[in-house]
Amino acid sequence: MFFAGIDLHKQSITVCVVDKDRNVLKRKRLMCANEVAIVAFFKELGCFRAVVEATASHEWFVKLIESLADKVLLAHPGKLRIIAESTQKSDRLDAQILAEFLALGMIPTSYRPTPRQRDHRCLVRQRNTVQRRITSVKNRIRRILSNHNADRRDLFTKAGQQFVRTYDLSAADRFSMNQLIAEWEFFCQQLKAANQALKEFANTAPIRERHQRELLQSIPGVGFVTTEVVLSEIADIDRFDSQKQVVAYAGLAPGQRESAGKSKELHIEKSGSRHLRWALVESAWQLVYRVPRWKTIYERLKKRLKSKKAIVAIARRLLGMMVAIMKSGEPFSATHQPA
Known part of the structure; x- marks a missing residue:
């Protein structure tokens, strides 16, 4: 089994191939426009696995080689910090690091939507x-x-x-x-x-997706637009094991700084989809206006956090409730409380 790390750019790709002991076997630079040459190169490798960073333009490349590979992984750019923070950054080095991490089974993967x-x-x-x-x-x-x-x-x-x-x-x-x-x-x-x-x-929509739409729209203040944003941005709710994971994915989790035994809560991380955060905040306002119990929670938070942080906290709890509703299959009821 060979391991190919691919540094993908708009005009070209740089490939580094290593064996299981991370010995470099091949290096190659190929032009994106020449798909025939790309396919020919990877066919010559025989049995291989490949990894490419989940950039905005990776999909065409994955489709091109996935039938040739034993497996194609998408590396999470944010989690693979060693490349971004390297002081000796180059396409050759980036491809080699990807290949070596793949050989070690240490690639932090990114979700690939259907x-x-x-x-x-x-x-x-x-x-x-x-x-x-x-x-x-x-x-x-x-x-x-x-x-x-x-x-x-x-x-x-x-x-x-x-x-x-x-x-x-x-x-x-x-x-x-x-x-x-x-x-x-x-x-x-x-x-x-x-x-x-x-x-x-x-x-x-298939039956499950249709049911999820009905579940989300049972929540006061969650309408057509919010439902479509949440379903499209989260994609598959089953890929998350907990509400905390979904909140972190949406970038609504507050950062924390700890030193000398003291911790301080920072601003939200904003690491996820801005479309999802926007939709959740808008729906949070509607929920606060429509449901007295949620308005009480908001007013209490507002005294401590002020209005903007308070509504973000409500949005975070709203997302947690959405996750619980979609996983349980039970529509919203008056008994639902902020998580």
């Missing part, structure tokens, strides 16, 4: 991108009107848009405003199309 999970995540993130663009355009429209002391709460209703279109602006401001309105209308159409694509995707 094709359906990847498609789901793609649709959800595209929808969120469109939503952020809508928010950005609306803020710029408000900025122009604020310069004229003409901003109003109902700007994006029918009456508000009539006001925007007829308000007396300078030629430059009117030109900018007309373009921004056109942008806003375009992105609103894109958001409608993205929502429709997500609904059609949900309609093709």
